[in-house]
């Protein structure tokens with residue numbers, strides 16, 4: 295689980311790596327280290343939303359510049375929300391380009407735009423030039439993310455038409471993306487589709503913003519699940535951790551460490567949802583479907599046991615639990631459900647047809663589940679990790695593991711806490727306007743991990 299290459303290139307081999315032009319991953323700034331940096335934020339672009347955000351930043355104690363400057367910067371915010379023709383992108387895009395050399399290490403570029411449609415759900419409803427412009431802003435965002443250095447990231451905040459650009463979830467997304475909690479998120483759009491959600495300040499977002507909420511985390515004994523449980527508890531939630539009886543000792547250790555409750559349960563049991571509702575005995579505010587397994591084989595060699603077990607744990611159990619918790623009236627007033635997908639479910643991965651089917655299934659489940667959950671004032675989203683340093687990925691062959699680490703824009707694997715921070719962000723009251731989406735936590739990995 296140690297990335298020896300990253301340690302070497304930031305130590306004795308630093309100059310050799312530069313000379314040979316080898317991958318040069320830098321240690322990322324992670325929370326609680328410098329939640330926000332002290333340098334000014336440059337806000338670029340015409341229109342009222344840029345002015346509004348400049349004021350929001352000032353009100354939250356940031357130094358703000360509205361014109362390109364030679365000063366060092368922690369971030370550049372680029373507003374394209376009023377652009378209607380592809381030619382409208384150029385002025386702000388080129389100003390962003392001219393400001394990049396002023397960015398400090400672990401800096402941020404955040405692109406604000408309105409929603410386009412690349413899936414032809416309403417093909418006739420949108421002007422082609424407008425759609426080209428909006429999709430163009432995301433193309434810029436993704437490409438610039440590949441060009442960043444020094445642990446810098448580029449992400450987008452995409453707000454649906456009819457929703458104010460400064461909706462609570464758009465502002466909370468800004469705090470997430472600006473902060474060190476999003477260290478391993480790059481090249482990703484975050485879609486804000488409603489004005490729901492409780493406003494949150496930058497300071498509150500860096501504090502116990504989940505105070506008073508009850509969270510259930512499956513697969514919490516180890517790895518990413520343990521990090522999720524610890525992060526939600528750090529942010530103020532009371533956590534119930536679920537895992538199989540065989541992992542009972544690890545589960546007890548993790549839960550004792552955070553003052554949480556351990557619940558030994560196999561989530562593939564027919565009545566797992568009803569059991570959770572009964573044993574938790576209080577309204578569930580947050581449910582994180584983290585438990586997951588891999589049983590890799592090429593499809594030509596796949597047997598029914600491998601295929602069926604992966605589908606059973608990774609997706610079928612989640613659908614059944616959600617339905618049983620709804621039947622049992624177990625949800626709190628604005629529940630947040632976050633499920634673990636994978637970049638394998640987006641890009642596909644050799645030897646993982648069963649796993650990719652289950653994880654693409656998760657993405658489909660949350661996209662279709664947004665409306666039923668909204669009826670209860672809730673949201674349902676997925677997080678798709680790329681290559682994360684865990685016991686699971688430590689077992690990969692050395693060469694495959696090295697390639698998986700370096701093909702990301704950030705040129706390294708993520709840590710379980712990177713996934714956990716993203717889940718904590720989506721679990722908050724402030725994220726009420728984000729639902730049905732899948733957010734990748736992959737360092738902008740080019741392939742499915």
Ligand code: NAD
Pocket residue numbers: 512513514515516517518519536537538541559560561562583584585586587607634635636637678679680681682683684685686687743
């Ligand atoms: P892990 O194997 O380290 O931990 C998974 C946990 O789930 C274990 O504690 C296990 O006991 C528990 N679990 C398995 N089956 C269960 C069942 N039937 N009932 C209850 N608990 C069960 O895995 P991880 O690497 O921490 O991955 C966590 C999640 O993230 C999984 O859904 C995985 O698919 C996903 N993911 C991981 C990576 C990565 O790089 N590690 C990448 C993409 C997605």
